Amino acid sequence: MYLSQEEMEILNGERGEGLALAMEAVVKVAEVLRAPKLVKVSSAHISGVSYRNLGEEGAEFLEELASKGVRFSVPTTVNPAGFDLEAYGEMKVGEEEYELQMRIVRALTSMGARVTLNCTPYLINPPSFGEHLAWAESNAVLYANSVIGARTNREGGPLSVLEAIVGRAPYVGLHTDEGRAPTVLVDASRVRDFVERSGAFSALGYLVGAVSKVGVPLFVNGPRNLGLPENLRLFLAAVGASSSIGMVLVEGVSPEFKRAEGLEQITLEEGDLRSVLERWSSEDFDAVVLGCPHLSPGELAELATRLKGFKVRKRFLVFTSRWSAARAAEAIAALKSSGVEVYMDTCMVVGNLFALGIRRCATDSAKAAYYLSNQGYQVLLAPRDALLKATLEG
């Protein structure tokens, strides 16, 4: 494997012990993946930030790196934490958990991360076409590759910390032209009417991931309105939950989309889409939970408009970032006056809904549905519109 002079020096410890450890890990992973070299990245996004995932030892590890003077060498954002850092009392977080989470936040901050605690870095720090990134968090990776045409693999959470330190990632997979070529044709012509009628964009994404599993699907004849940002985000996040896919070439959306010959073809059927929806069809729910991925300022405004003058008749939780909330302050105030609970820095998947007294949840996100049901919640998956109607009518 080729290493530049600078990379060799870092590896040999000439720039310090912490940097050498990070470089060694990135080089080892590159060797395992049979990458010919490393590629410089223009930003990093770290996942695995919650105290529940890192534990005491993970926090210690980050603190040690920070105390050795290690700094992130590229602009670095971070995924949601285990609770809202300001409204942690409302989320019933104990002192110990609070302190552990704050140690992680402080270590990341002192290494120079922008502690965004958010899963949509493409809104906060949007990359450009062709840029190389080291992003963990599957929905962000899928969005960057498929919608923007930036280049990143689905980097691992811990590995993304080390890549952010060295500012490089293994040059392999979705970083390369060959790795971005479509591997399977997925035809949605037989389900597009159903999705247009029902709004089941998220279930559609889950199905695309489940049938393709790996590689780069070339997605054709999709429903109109799939190109709307909120639908795309739900669609792509769900692809990430049901597969290890990091990019979908979506007709009419992806800048790198072009027709290809000779691919294996999968035609999606309405029955398969219905079985995705049936998988999460809890009859009743304690709360509606929205924000997987985190809601954008536009989505918050839209939601506030829909709820204006109404009070929600069921608990209604919304998850977003501090960044988005600051750009939709009026909407947040309006949502709260309609009885909506708004949480930042965290989400329904890494937070603890049980502590909020919620056992059964309704969501518009198949990704959230997948992870919540794994954690033991009863889940209803339904389009946002339907959930809004159900909540307003009681």
Place this chain on the structure above:
Amino acid sequence: MERVPFKLLNATAVVAHVTAFLGRGLVRGRGCGPLVVSEEPISFYGGVDPSTGMIVERGHELYGRVIAGTILVFPYGKGSTVGSYTLLRLARRGKAPAGIVNMESEPIVVTGCLLGGIPLMDNPHPNPFKLKHFLNGLKAELSVEEGSGLLRLAPRGF
């Protein structure tokens, strides 16, 4: 005389000759312990209890086994990438395997072993899975240097 099934006899003959496995060295170090061989991949996040080192994934062939201090042989890691932190957590609590041998390592295990200082080798020759039943429980030493690794079985009675 007790009849020994042919297949068993055959494998015994092989075992009698196999005393070591050579592989690609990924994380340097030396470790010693009883061999535990799993033909199923392992998810460290959610599949292994980070405070005890016990396999807690239901239905896994190692369910209920403690992997602390063993030379753990499995095909590759699976599941969430946060599994790297689980390996680090195990190592810091003294509950990690003394060494890991994979058929083909992937980033989760490589990163975790590097952070936790757990010796790691992959691509072992000959294939240890074919000798699984004879290897399980045998004491072995894994030593990994730059580029290459060696898993040696301890002499019998050792």
